[in-house]
Amino acid sequence: MNAVSLKASTLQGSEIIKLGGEINQKIKAGEHIYNLTIGDFNPKIFPIPDELKRLILEAYENDETNYPPADGIAELKTAVLHLIEKHERLSYAMDEVMIAGGGRPLIYAIYQTLLDPGDKVLYPVPSWNNNHYCHFNDAQKIEIETKAENGFMPTAEELRPFLKDATLLALCSPLNPTGTTFSENALREICELVLQENKERQGKRKPLYVLYDQIYWMLMADGFTHYNPVSLFPEMKPYTIFVDGISKSLAATGVRVGWSLGPAPVIARMKSILGHVGAWAPKAEQVGTAAFLMHEKGLNDYLEELKLKVNFRFNRLFEGIKDLKASGFPVDIIAPEGAIYLSAQFSLLGKTMSDGKRIEKTEDITAYLLNEAKVAVVPFTAFGCAPGTDWYRISVGTLAEKDIDDVLENLRSALQKLG
Numbered sequence: 001m002n003a004v005s006l007k008a009s010t011l012q013g014s015e016i017i018k019l020g021g022e023i024n025q026k027i028k029a030g031e032h033i034y035n036l037t038i039g040d041f042n043p044k045i046f047p048i049p050d051e052l053k054r055l056i057l058e059a060y061e062n063d064e065t066n067y068p069p070a071d072g073i074a075e076l077k078t079a080v081l082h083l084i085e086k087h088e089r090l091s092y093a094m095d096e097v098m099i100a101g102g103g104r105p106l107i108y109a110i111y112q113t114l115l116d117p118g119d120k121v122l123y124p125v126p127s128w129n130n131n132h133y134c135h136f137n138d139a140q141k142i143e144i145e146t147k148a149e150n151g152f153m154p155t156a157e158e159l160r161p162f163l164k165d166a167t168l169l170a171l172c173s174p175l176n177p178t179g180t181t182f183s184e185n186a187l188r189e190i191c192e193l194v195l196q197e198n199k200e201r202q203g204k205r206k207p208l209y210v211l212y213d214q215i216y217w218m219l220m221a222d223g224f225t226h227y228n229p230v231s232l233f234p235e236m237k238p239y240t241i242f243v244d245g246i247s248k249s250l251a252a253t254g255v256r257v258g259w260s261l262g263p264a265p266v267i268a269r270m271k272s273i274l275g276h277v278g279a280w281a282p283k284a285e286q287v288g289t290a291a292f293l294m295h296e297k298g299l300n301d302y303l304e305e306l307k308l309k310v311n312f313r314f315n316r317l318f319e320g321i322k323d324l325k326a327s328g329f330p331v332d333i334i335a336p337e338g339a340i341y342l343s344a345q346f347s348l349l350g351k352t353m354s355d356g357k358r359i360e361k362t363e364d365i366t367a368y369l370l371n372e373a374k375v376a377v378v379p380f381t382a383f384g385c386a387p388g389t390d391w392y393r394i395s396v397g398t399l400a401e402k403d404i405d406d407v408l409e410n411l412r413s414a415l416q417k418l419g
Contacts, residue, residue, distance in 0.1 A: 011135055015382035019366065023376050034399070034407050035376045039176060039340070041251040041397040046309065048252045049292065049302040056255070056288030068283040070275035071267070072099025072259070076290035080259050083293050084244075088217075089231045095264045098271050099286060101256040103215050103243045105279035109270040110211050110241050110260070111137045114168055119206075122162050123170035124154035125384030126177050126391075130170050142166060143384055148391065151180035151334055152343060156189035163197045167206055172213040173227070174220065174338030177383045177393035179314075181220070181337040184227050191233045198239055209266075210240045215258070216339035218249035218303055222311050224337045238263050246289060248340070251306060251397075257281040257289045310340055313396035313404065317342055320408035329415045342394040344377070349390060352419035359418075362389055373414035375407055 002009045019037055026033050047053075071077070077097050084090040100106045107129075115121070117138035123130040124146045134141040142162050146152045153175060163169070171190075173182045182190075197208050210229055217226040229236040245258030258281070260270065274280065281289075293299060314336035321333040321344055330347035348359045348368060359365055362379045369375050377392040385391070399407070 016378055033374050033376055034403060036394045036399060037376045037378045038398050039395055040253050045400055046251040048250055051298045052288055052292040055291045056285055059284035059287035064284045064287045068280050068286055071271040073286045076286045079290045079293035088228060092261050096267055097259055097261050098267050099259050099281055100274055101279045101281045102247055102258040103245050105274055106243050106258055106260040107133060109273045112273050113266055113269040114209050115139045119167040120165050121168045121170055122166040126152060126380040127172060127383055128176040131384055152178040153180055153182055156193050159190060160193055163193055163208060166208055168209050168211060170211045174216040176339060177341055178343045179336050179339045179341035181224055182227055187227050188232055191229050191236050194239060195235055207239055212240055213243040215243060215245055216248045219307060219310060220338045221314055221336045241266060255285050257285050310396060313399055316404045324412060340395055340397045344392050344394050345390055346392060347390050354417050362387055365390060373410040375410055
């Protein structure tokens with residue numbers, strides 16, 4: 001008999017954590033590995049804003065260390081509402097926003113609030129962790145495997161056949177793991193389907209809700225614009241629950257301040273759930289973040305500098321891998337659109353290594369890049385894609401500028417060795 005619950009014993013482990021263990025073993029053994037697997041920032045390269053750090057420390061010095069309200073302090077909720085109204089043309093009330101310890105508790109609470117056991121969740125793959133949240137909530141998953149030619153973003157036509165069965169449509173833009181985004185027209189078409197579906201459901205069954213994870217929206221690549229359902233269609237407001245926060249936009253993944261916007265009855269139930277879990281953001285962090293978000297110039301200056309650093313890495317890696325492709329190597333890459341990720345293809349299946357062994361599966365590609373190029377990247381199988389994929393996530397959040405040329409040269413050298 002299991003010593004733990006069925007749910008716990010059947011929860012899948014993280015492929016990224018497993019790969020991270022292999023990387024750490026190599027590093028401990030003295031190997032120099034370029035670790036581009038982590039969806040995080042190296043604080044020595046991408047520190048949080050100095051002013052934000054000062055404000056948080058000041059809040060601790062002022063003894064802001066007791067329990068915050070379960071849905072967040074009023075000052076931070078006000079600052080969030082000001083931010084999203086100014087930058088995204090979204091108008092929400094105080095009872096339509098809540099604060100939590102980053103985006104993950106909010107996603108968990110959305111699933112818990114909206115889904116009964118057996119309800120269906122529709123989402124694209126690759127995408128981040130929807131399969132695990134379905135498992136936590138005894139929900140049925142409907143996975144749509146997306147296409148490289150669409151930047152791995154789901155289209156209305158791909159989603160249309162499954163909307164009638166779904167209670168929740170989980171979307172993310174910019175998308176983790178691909179670093180691609182919805183165009184205005186693509187998101188419009190999806191929203192039109194959701195509105196039509198909810199019109200047909202009126203009074204008959206639960207609405208079709210949209211979880212819209214936009215945690216990376218302030219990190220758009222050069223020339224791209226972020227779009228959200230409610231700005232495009234105000235009628236989407238009763239059906240849309242946003243997930244957002246400072247984790248990515250302020251390189252503050254460990255500061256743990258996130259927020260959700262949505263219909264007041266949904267937000268109220270999420271507050272109850274997370275109040276019992278105790279998943280609020282620390283009060284001092286909330287106080288400091290509230291003050292920083294209201295400092296418009298400091299926020300804009302920081303974002304401008306952060307995006308310059310991210311886009312520099314995007315452009316160098318994109319051009320470098322395109323050069324490898326032009327040289328005849330079996331690689332490809334999608335132009336970066338946002339977040340801190342690039343989608344790269346390493347078409348190495350069937351190739352022969354110098355020891356005579358053939359590369360036959362995704363794990364072999366991953367191992368070859370790690371062992372020969374000393375470059376660690378994450379296969380899209382870690383984000384729900386079927387075994388055999390040769391597409392990978394490259395994260396730039398820990399990549400030093402001085403290492404970019406070495407990464408590209410290592411890849412070239414490793415690819416040259418293949419038969």
